[in-house]
Amino acid sequence: MKARAIRIHKHGGPDVMQLDEVDLAGPEPGQVRVKNTCIGVNYADIYEREGDHGGPHSAKEMPITMGHMAVGVIDAIGEGVSGRRNGERVGYIGPDSYADYTNVQAARLFSLPDAVSDLVAGGYLLRGLTAEYLLRRLYKVGPGTTALVHAAAGGMGLILGEWGSLLGARMIGTVSSPEKAEVARAHGYETVINYSSEDFAVRTLAETNGTGADVIYDGVGKMAFLKSLDCIRPRGMVISYGTASGNVGEFDLQRLHSKSIIVTRPTLRSWIADPEEAALASKALFDVLSGGEIQTPIGKQFSLDQAVEAHRHLESRSATAPIVLIP
Ligand SMILES: NC(=O)c1ccc[n+]([C@@H]2O[C@H](COP(=O)([O-])OP(=O)(O)OC[C@H]3O[C@@H](n4cnc5c(N)ncnc54)[C@H](OP(=O)(O)O)[C@@H]3O)[C@@H](O)[C@H]2O)c1
Incomplete structure (x- = not known):
């Protein structure tokens, strides 16, 4: 199938990001395809775009599909994946999320509780x-x-x-x-x-x-x-x-x-690499988000093709709440 993805073909400022139409094969065995509904914009994305950060955000091969997390619904299920169903609301921490569809390792999915909206999960999962x-x-x-x-x-x-x-x-x-x-x-x-x-x-x-x-x-x-x-x-x-x-x-x-x-x-x-630890961590997070015990404001919302503006906004130091892309 065809997907729309924000990619970079070289490192640099926000302008190096462009909207490309890409072929999305799969999902491969062990993966699901997620139709992304809300994509979190995080500093990790800026480090990846700039390409000189070192550490876990060191350079990958070009072109790079941007992004480190999103939430959405499962749209197709690869071989060998059990316990997941089409239409299920999920979130994930993983690459290639600045797109309308992303293949994600099923083992890395978090099921979203009804009480946590796509917007809040998009802003606050990572x-x-x-x-x-x-x-x-x-x-x-x-x-x-x-x-x-x-x-x-x-x-x-x-x-x-x-x-x-x-x-x-x-x-x-x-x-x-x-x-x-x-x-x-x-x-x-x-x-x-x-x-x-x-x-x-x-x-x-x-x-x-x-x-x-x-x-x-x-x-x-x-x-x-x-x-x-x-x-x-x-x-x-x-x-x-x-x-x-x-x-x-x-x-x-x-x-x-x-x-x-x-x-x-x-x-x-490193702190969510172990699936049991990841499950406990997400339960603790979803408990506080669902219980209404904490406030979780969301900042500016941008469309997928406004990723350049979204990065400029985060880098401008003026954001006072998480910002998201809505494909
Ligand atoms: N290690 C991890 O596991 C992990 C996970 C998630 C995020 N992070 C890191 O956490 C940091 C904050 O992430 P965030 O996405 O939530 O961003 P953010 O806090 O919304 O934005 C960064 C803030 O840093 C301050 N800042 C100081 N000097 C700055 C400068 N020269 N340029 C831009 N901002 C400056 C600004 O606040 P003031 O104007 O008040 O100074 C700005 O609002 C990032 O470095 C991110 O990579 C790490």
């Missing part, structure tokens, strides 16, 4: 599974935890604030403008620091009686990482989970010594 391992497994937050989150009004920042405060942690967030501070305050953050006008390390120490935060969630990278080492408590954990302002680069390991700081640079794929 970010929510990330928040799950960041808050519940890599570092377990709860009552008595003080967590500092950078870019608190961004897509990841919102769900970390909502879920972290639901778990009982005291959430401190950094943002770059007074408008974003309002957004963060409405999504679980007790204290919000505008890091464009204030030194966030000095303020975090002041807010924690000079001790520092127990855990720091840093999705900003270059601009925020080293200063974060100044406001983590002794034996605390700095989690460098993203690089929206650029890669952190080399730093002196001795910076960790005097406070026994733990630093980690995780990726979601």
Whole structure:
């Protein structure tokens, strides 16, 4: 069959993305074909488009169909796949999602509960599974935890604030403008620091009686990482989970010594690689999303052929909620 897909034939800025008509064979044994209804736009897509990020987003062979996740309905089932039916609502974390149809490994599908809309799943499946391992497994937050989150009004920042405060942690967030501070305050953050006008390390120490935060969630990278080492408590954990302002680069390991700081640079794929862990993680996420216990605003919606505009919007630093493509 023919599918419409946003592809790149070379790395570069948003303009290298184009809408192509492609032949979609299959689904192969073990796969299902998903008719995508809502495609999440994530920073991982930008890293893949730019092609110089290293790590899990290192370059693939051209042309590359963009995207790392979507939700939709099963439209065809490959040989050897059991327990799935045509018309079933599913989500997936996987490649080639910027398209109207995508073949997906059946083992990597998540069944979507009725109470979770396509829009919410499109915006929050990848970010929510990330928040799950960041808050519940890599570092377990709860009552008595003080967590500092950078870019608190961004897509990841919102769900970390909502879920972290639901778990009982005291959430401190950094943002770059007074408008974003309002957004963060409405999504679980007790204290919000505008890091464009204030030194966030000095303020975090002041807010924690000079001790520092127990855990720091840093999705900003270059601009925020080293200063974060100044406001983590002794034996605390700095989690460098993203690089929206650029890669952190080399730093002196001795910076960790005097406070026994733990630093980690995780990726979601390691935390959902095991199917049992993935099932538990998605259950935890869908429970909070279905229970209405957390707010999950969705930002701008773009059509598939507006992927260029969608990337420009995410990179412009003005998005204050996840943005999605609707094929
Ligand atoms: N490791 C993982 O498992 C994993 C999984 C999901 C996402 N991530 C990472 O998490 C990060 C956030 O993802 P997201 O999609 O939810 O994005 P986002 O937070 O909605 O957007 C990035 C935010 O970073 C801040 N920022 C600071 N300097 C920036 C700059 N120079 N350019 C752009 N933004 C800048 C901005 O907030 P302010 O204006 O308030 O500074 C911006 O809103 C990304 O790096 C992504 O790769 C990692």
